[in-house]
Amino acid sequence: MSGIGPPEPGEGTRARDDRQPEAASPAGRGHPSPAAWYARHRRIVIALAAAAVLLGGGGYLYATRPQQPPPHPPRGPAQAPYPAQVVDVTYLDARTPPPGAPPRSFGFAVLMSVASGPPVTVTRVGQPYAGLALTTEPPAPLRIRAHTARKITITMHVTECEKAPRDAGLPFLDVTLRNTRAIQTQSFIPGPRYAQDLSHALEVACSNRTR
Known part of the structure; x- marks a missing residue:
């Protein structure tokens, strides 16, 4: 039979229904995909990213904040x-x-x-x-x-x-x-x-x- 269509899954493989949420997959069937791992841990990722932005922003503000000039050194023997x-x-x-x-x-x-x-x-x-x-x-x-x-x-x-x-x-x-x-x-x-x-x-x- 000739024609163009989706390839049949090979032996030992399982077709993935993209319409089914990753969270609905039965547990214990292999390692989760990167997308599933990110979905499960995205809150941690978002929290870490926010902390990095805050720390980076704080450092940027500190680096660009005008520094106070150092106090004039006391007039000692070398300056007399x-x-x-x-x-x-x-x-x-x-x-x-x-x-x-x-x-x-x-x-x-x-x-x-x-x-x-x-x-x-x-x-x-x-x-x-x-x-x-x-x-x-x-x-x-x-x-x-x-x-x-x-x-x-x-x-x-x-x-x-x-x-x-x-x-x-x-x-x-x-x-x-x-x-x-x-x-x-x-x-x-x-x-x-x-x-x-x-x-x-x-x-x-x-x-x-x-x-």
């Missing part, structure tokens, strides 16, 4: 300015040396100020000439707070006229400074008036002239 950046030296005038000063002595006054940052300690004040010695009043070390200034009287005396400059063209002061950031030695040029007063004092100290 270098002492030479905030210290200024201003020349005031010539001074009479204090009583008891060695022969061939003369004095000056300067103003040291600190613009900002932690307090600065002046640990030493020096000058570059071999034939001169120097002391300060108040003596070093001395501490200067930010936004304040201190007047320092410098007394020099000539130890050897042969090594002292006859004409101090551009004299400077070496000042060693310390704060919480660093220790620095900075050369400050007090200006032309200091150069003139120093040259005059040296000329008087190393000659028979008097002021």
